[in-house]
Every structure is written in C-alpha cells, then in structure tokens.
Amino acid sequence: METDKPFMVVAIDFGTTYSSWACSTTHEHAESPTKMYVRQWIGGEHLSPKAPTTVLIRPDGTTLEAFGYAAEDRYAELVEEGQHKLWYYFKRFKMNIFDNCELSRHTMLEDITGKILPAMTVFSRAIEFMRNDFMTNYKSKLEGRIEDHNICWVLTVPAIWNEPAKQFMRQAAVTAGIRDECLRIALEPEAASLLCNYLPLKMFTISGSQSKFQTFQKGSKYILLDAGGGTVDITVHEVVGGGKLKELHKATGGAWGGIAVDGAFKQFIIKLVGEPIFHKFSKENTMDLLDLLRGFEVKKREMQLMKESITTFRIPVSLIKLYEKETGKVLKESIGKSEYSEKLKLLNDRLKVDSAITRGFFTKSIQNITTFVNTLLKSKQLEGVNSIIMVGGFSECQMLQESIVSCSPKLSTIVPQDAGLVVLKGAVIYGHNQDAIVERVCRYTYGIAGAMPFIPGVHKEEYRVETDVGPLCNKIFIKVVEVDESIKLHERRWGKYFKLNMENQDTYSFPIYVSSEGSPTYITDDGCRMLGCVTIADLDRSVPLKDRKVEMSIIFGGTEMEVEATEFHTGKKSTVVVDFLQ
Template sequence: MTSKPSILVAAIDFGTTYSGWAFSFKHEYDADPTKISGRQWIGGRSVSLKAPTTVLIKPDGITLDSFGYEAETRYADLAAEESSEYKRWYYFRRFKMLLHGKMGFDRKMRLEDETNKSLPAKTVFSLVIRYLKDDMLKTSRDRLAKGHLREDEITWVLTVPAIWNDAAKQFMREAAVEAGIKNENILIALEPEAASIFCSLLPTEMMAEGGGMAAFSPGSKYMVLDAGGGTIDITVHEVMTGGKLKELHKASGGAWGGTQVDEAYKQFLISLVGNPVFQRFQSECKEDHLDMFRDFEIKKRDISSENENNVTIRLPSSLKEIFEDETKEDLLNAIKQTQYADKVSLKGDKLRVDASVMKGFFSKVIQNTVSHVKKLIKDRRVRGISSILMVGGFSESKMLQHTIKSNFPNIRVIVPHDAGLVVLKGAVVFGHNPSAVVQRVCKFTYGVKICDTFNEKIHDIRKRKELPDRSYCDDIFSKFVEIGQTVTLNETTVEKSYLPQTDDQSGIDFKIYASTQKSPMYVTDEGCVNLGKIDIDILDMTVPLKERSVLVSMTFGGTEIEVRAKEERTGNSTKATVDFLG
C-alpha cells in the first residue's frame, strides 16, 4: 500500500464486460474531486469511457496485439481471411469471472481462449493491465510531461468486486506488478465502495430520477447495488459525521450480471437454429456474430418490464444461409416448429420477437437479485435503509431498474447518470482518500492453524500427536476475527503470541484459514478452507526456546489483510508475508 501522497492517481477498472482507465492530479482533486479525466473508446455505434474486456495475443503467447474494440475487429478480420492462421492467435474475452467464487487457487492456473487454447491466467491479466497502464501514460503524455512526473509519484488503483476473496485480490496485485507497476504504488479498491464514495460527492443534478443527496447525510443508511457484467455486488453503508462511510453488512451477491442476459439471448438463438448451425456461424462469420451481439448490448438497456411492443432484431443473412445450408430447410418454417412459433416472426433479415420473450432473458438474473435484496433487508443490521444506490453498467438496464423499484416501493432507488462509470471515477477518488471507508464487516472468520499442549478435557483424542517430551493437539483453529465482525481501518484487530515447537526451528509457518462458522474448533471443521500461509522469521536463535515467542498482529479494516510480527523479547520487527496463492 502506498504511504505518501501522490501527485497523480490513476485507476484501472478491470471489468468482466468492459474496462477502462481514468486519472486526476492532486491539485485537481483538491479543487474538485469529481474532475476526472479518461479516454473515449469508439467501437461501431458505441462511444464510452470503457472498452470491451477483450484481448488479442499473438501466437507467441506473450505479445499483446490489440485490446477492446480494436481486438474484436482485428480478430474478426483475421478469421475472415482464407486461412486457418487466425487459430494460432489467442483471443480472450470476458475472462475476469475466472477469479470469482474460488476460495483457493494458485498463481499457475491457466485460462482458455475462444478456441480452447490456453495461456497462464497471470499472463493474460498482466498484459491487459500493462496495456491500460501504458495507454493512460501515452494518451495523457502531454499533460503528464509538464511536471516531469516520476513513476513513484503515481498511485495506481485496481478495482475488484467486494465479494472477491483474498486470493483473487492478491492475484490482481501480482498481475499488476508483472505489468510493471511497483507493489508499493498499488491500492485495491472495492467496486461498490468506490461507487458509493463518488456518488456522495455528486451534486443533485448529476443524479438520475430518484436522486438527491439525502442518502449521503450523516446517519443515513443505504444499499449499494453494483450491477456489472459478471456479478451483482452488494454492500450496505451508513454515513458518519464528516462524510466517512461505515459498512453495516458484509459484502454479498453473486454471478448474476449482465452477461447472464447475453447468455440467455444466445441460448434463444440456438433454440431457433440449432447448436451446430450457431457454432459454425460463430466460427465462420465472426464479424456478423460480433455486430449481432453489439446490437443486442444496446437493445438490452432499453428493454423494460413496462414495454409490451415487439422488439426487432437484425438477423445476419450469413446465419440464415448457414442454417439453410446445414438443414436444407427454410428458417421461417423451422421457427414455426419451435416453442416460439407464436412469439417470433421473420421477414427478410428482421426477427420480430414478442416482448415477453425478451423480458424472459432477464428472469434468472432478476429473480436471484430481488430474492437476495429481500433477504438482506430483513437483516437487523440493515433495517432503516432509506435508499438503494444502483451503479455499474448493468444498472443502466431499464428492466433491472424497474424491477428493483417495483419490488421495493418504500425505498428510494437512485441511479446516477453514467452509472457504468461511477466505479471507475470513484476508484480515482479512493486513491486520493483511501480512508473514506473507516469500518468494514468481515466476510469470513479468519484464523491460523496451530498446535497446543493436549488437554484431554477439551481436545479431540484423534488430534493428539506425540513429541519426545510432551503430547500436543494438532489442527487447532486460532481465531483472529469472526464472520460479521465490524473492523476499523488501520486498527489492529487482534494480537497473539506464538512459540516455535522445536529448538532448530528458524521460523514459524502458519496456514491461514477462512470459515463460514463463527467459532470453529479445528481447521478441519465443516466450512473451513485453507487460504494460504504466513511465513515469519525468527531472528535470534541463541535464546532458549521458551523466549522465542513472536507476537503476530493482523489488520482487517482495509481492502486487504495486513500482517505484522515482532519478537516479544527484543521488540524487533520480523519478516511476515502472507501468501494466499499456492
């Protein structure tokens, strides 16, 4: 974590569907925290401060060819050539979800591209981060050069979902280091927190219908619903005196983002033409496939639960031709034999789809989201929330907005303008003010595996181990914090003293565990997962074993866990590193 104020803060919002960068200078932040610069990305009819999270890597597997809209178009052009050469290239899209939901994974894991070839995941992530870093520096070089900015004067902020675990955060940090950013210059920002911080600074006129600043007055409680491409990420905040934020409930959510709607649309098309036809179309007509889903991306934002009109979708002629070549059937007649016979019609390249079918693409996402929010609102810690703040690109969907508003009529729903950009801009603000969120809630019970003198009154006989001079109990869960516990920024949560087991032991290695239980007895109990390890050096091996105790402290109030260790006899700090990746 950076410790000194930076002249410039640059944020990289690495999203499932879209990614981008933004920055502001310290003097700009001091004058107007919302004054943030970014790049406009152009692709087809779209102009945005974020580009598709799509990367094309050359056949050598280490050289990035292009990113974003350019990568999409370039790959389609390569595939259109009368050659299979393009299959040697690596084409990755929407791959961030690889890091979602895994309690434990290693830094050697691999990532499969669109043609099932694989590269180390760290390579792909770091190439994207490097591209965005270099693009920011190159695009902004005129402004940056005026002050001859040094690398150590820039704080880089990486965004991650609040529901991600510690291994995923460490993976992103290591990918950024591999991309050429110094570890001490990196901050991790939690996406819904960043959005909340930014929205608290906006004037009333920058908030959409249902807006206003009452949600951000001291004492007010509100829910942040960050709807992105991959996940729905939810936190609950209370505003404290001075505008600082306190988290009231541990981050929660699930893989219910906008890409689930895209997948439902894809399955609808497959039900019309059949999987073999669709796979051939996807392989042979990449440009048409790309354009079709770009068009749907725009359309899905306008689909509303109140809309009863049919929706027109342009069906590429190439898809129709492949269907007729494969099946020797007329597509219109074939559609009449499907479950959508009365819901879908085809005229030329125009597919007319009943509104109920289009709304159905959202059903799974909406059911999961509404059910989860209803469950949260019943929690005693969340009672009294006055507003739901909807942010993230998927929050721009009228369907999702209307559903949230209709299901929670007594709670004000706030959707800021450019909801898809507030996380990116908020990450810049967070970089200038990392202490904006002063209290957070633990998502798990954290502890380490230790051994202790065996006590037959409390210990399981199956855990008994023998040393030459004594018996000890193995696999004990030594708890530091518990699930649901409120922890404060920069405040040491707990300190514990530990001794090595043998005379020749020059260090203490702990395995760190997370549990969904409040007070597990052993690390083998149900709900316990090994996250990684803590390595602590013992500096003085000359003193007796009983005087080599090490005081270990953990701080949980930030966006990442910090560990410190010192020898109790001398007070000297000793090396302590946490590794959540195997």
C-alpha cells in the same frame, strides 16, 4: 507508497465485460473530487468510455497483439483470412478466478478455441495494456512532470472476492510493471459509494419512496447494489460525515451479472437456427457475430419489465443465408411454423421479438438478485436503511431497475447517471482518500491452528497428543476475528508472542484458516479451509534462543489483510509475506 501524497491517481476498472481507466491529479481532486479524465475508446462508429475486456495474444503465447475493440476486430480479420488458429483470444475471462478454491499462480485459462495459457499471463497483459495506454494517452500531456513513484495506481475487484483472488490481481498488476508499493486494491461497491456521495442530486434518477431521500446526509444508511457483467455485489453503508463511510453488512452477492442475460439471448438464437449452424456461423463470420452481440448489448438496456412492446434485432444476413444453405428451408417460414409463430416475425434482416420472449432473457438473473435483496432487507443490520443505489453497467438496464423498485417499494431506488462508470470514477476518489471507509464487516471467521489441554469426552481422541506438560488437543481453531464482526480500519487483532524453536532459525511460518461459521472448534470442521500461509523472514539471531520472541498482529479493516511481526528483544519489525496463492 513512497509518498503519502502522490501527484496523480490512475484507476483501472477491470471488469468482466468492459474495462477502462481514469485519472486525476492531486490538484484536480482538491478542486473537485469528481473532476477527472476518463479514457474514451472507439468501437465501430461510436465513442465509448469502456472497452470490451478482450485480449488477443500472438502465437508465441506471450506478446499482446490487441486489447478491447481492437482485439475483437483484429481477431475477426484473422478468422476471415483463416489465420486465427494459432492465436490466443480471450473474452470475459475475469470470472475464472471468482470463488476459485484452487486458484494459484499456475492456474490456466482456455481461450475460445480451447488453447490454454497461464491466467497470470492473460491478466497481466490486459493490465499492462492499460498501464501503457495511460502513459501514451495522458502522461505525455504532463510534459515529463511525473515519475512512476508519483502515481498511485488503483485496481478494482468485486467485494465478494476472497483474499487469493485479490492477491492474484495484485501480482498480475506487478507483473504488468506497476510498482507494488504504489498499488492499491479498491472494492468495487465501496468505490461506487464514494463517488455517489459527491454527486449532486440532479445526477440521479429516483423511483419509489422519494420522500425519504436523505441518502447522503450524515447518519443515513443505504444499500449499494453493484450489478456488473459478471458479479452482483451488494453492501450496506452508513454516512459518517467528512466524506467517510462505514460498512454495516458484509459484502454479499453472486454471479448474477449481465452476461447471464447475454447467454440467454445467445441460447434463443441457437434455438431458432440450431446449434450446428450457429457454431459454424460463429467460426466463419466472427465480425457478424460481434455485430449481433453488440447490438443486443444496446437493446437490453432499453427493455422494460411492465411494458408490452416489440424489440427489433438485426440478424446478420450471413446467418440467414447459412441457415437456408444448410437446411434447404427459409428461416422466415421456419419461424412461422415454430412455437414462436405468434411472438416473432422476420422481415428481411430485422427480427421483431415480443416482450414475452425478451423478458425471459432476464428471468434467471433478476430472480436471483431480487430474491437476495428481499432476504437482505429482513436483516437487523438494515434497520434505518431508506434507499437502494444501483450502479454498474447492468444497473443501466431498465428491466432490472423496475424489478428492484417492485421488490422494495418502501425504499427509494436511486440510479446515478452513467451508472456503468461509477465504480471507475469512484476508484479514482478512493486513491486520493484511502481511509474513506472507516469500518468494514468481516465476511469470514479468521483464525490459526493451535493446541489446548485435552478434555476427555469433549475433544476428539484422534487429535490427542502426549507432551511434557500433559495431553493436548491439536488442530484447534484459534479465532482471531468472527464473521459479521465490525472491524475498524487498520485495526490490529491477536498480538500473540511466539517463541522460536531452533538456535539458527531466522524464519517462522504458520497457516491462516477461514470459516463461514462463527465459532468452529477444529480447523478440519465443515466450512473451514486453509486460506494461506504467513512467513516472517530475516529474524535476528544475535541473542540466545530463550530471549527470542516474536509478536504477531493481524491487521484487518482494509481491502487486503496485512500481518505485522515485531521482535520482542529489538523492537524491529520483520519482513512478512502473506501468501494466499498455491
């Protein structure tokens, strides 16, 4: 960044289902870290602090027409007018880069009709909208007192994302017009944890073993469960004091978020009316489909695990009429003759659903989460943990809260108010205090390829090479850091010297490898893969080749990996490019 103390921090929480931005000035943060402005969006007749992560792009394939609720409504209008076929409409597209081993700058995305655009275009247009929206809605209030270099932009990503996915998001933000040196990547559960440490106790709902509630005192340890729309991130933190935290267990989780519940509800409706009818309804009555799904989004937060109850959903009249037109049957009578006859009732457009059915919408997602939490609780790193803090939009669901309490009765289960905004607000705090996470745990073993003296009977013959100094074994995995190893913020590892090979050489490149195992032998072992490539450029050529050496250090402990190169004979730090994208 061009200044250590930016005038303002603007955070963008780019979610799978919902996104938004928030900001605060340095003065506001100093006055109270939780004092900030959160964007409000208009969705139907309601104000919402988040908007759907929905992008509508014009037929030219590059120009953004609308984002969020406006994109949903505009696309519905285009469908009703029969003018939508050439437009590009993307919903919930963030998961396309989750755990994608083939992610590249050229990765393509399909919209809901199968038309494709570069993923970089879709992501950058969404971020560009957020950037411009801030400029329009907030910057004008500052009366020209702020320039681009005075803003620290923070972009959130799940903690379980790999380096290529983080680099993809960074490049999308830069393409959107955010200065690279003014951009920081924040890990979602870490941002949430920072905010929670500033919230007063009255802003939490606490269940379970409440007598042990000492979560934010120095030395206390807790699980942070960030349940969003797409992914569920789980990490473990210890409070070290002074507003700082350290990670005790590597970030883990999976694709178990709220959209799995939405998908189960959708399949339930399809089973009632039949897939061809639902497909036709979706194409011809997009606005009614939106109302159906938006209504479920509200209802799913209220459903309870233990309570026997009836939940009422509004079924679009257009869907009921379409069913009757296509089948010649009355939907109410068909339900009465189905396997659901004792658990469903349709009264006009109100579908009354027994809790035995609604609980089923959550089964797969909640089972994945609770099973993982139970396994995690057996880990040695969790000794002394007394609380689980639940954040993220899906954590507002009472059924998920009750399930977490049931699977961990010895712990306090803590849910902050407005759990869906905790990551966004925490990202603003992170922008003001980027050194707040003082220690992290490696998710992988990192290393480079190398060679060592060949040992017959130990090394693979296929990797043997003859050299002037004797036989060597190639493709050895030279470990730099190990999975589950604790690394301090900005900790340098490796510090190896490389000699250059050619007189006119002014660049040097080498690949970085990762493994899920602790001590791989070869870069070709199962679980090993090339993560990316490091290139050092603009090397000095003014001295003889024999005197030209470069010291390499890999800097871990931050949200993104960094590499530093120093030329031995001049002390000059050379330009380094770490490229994780193909």
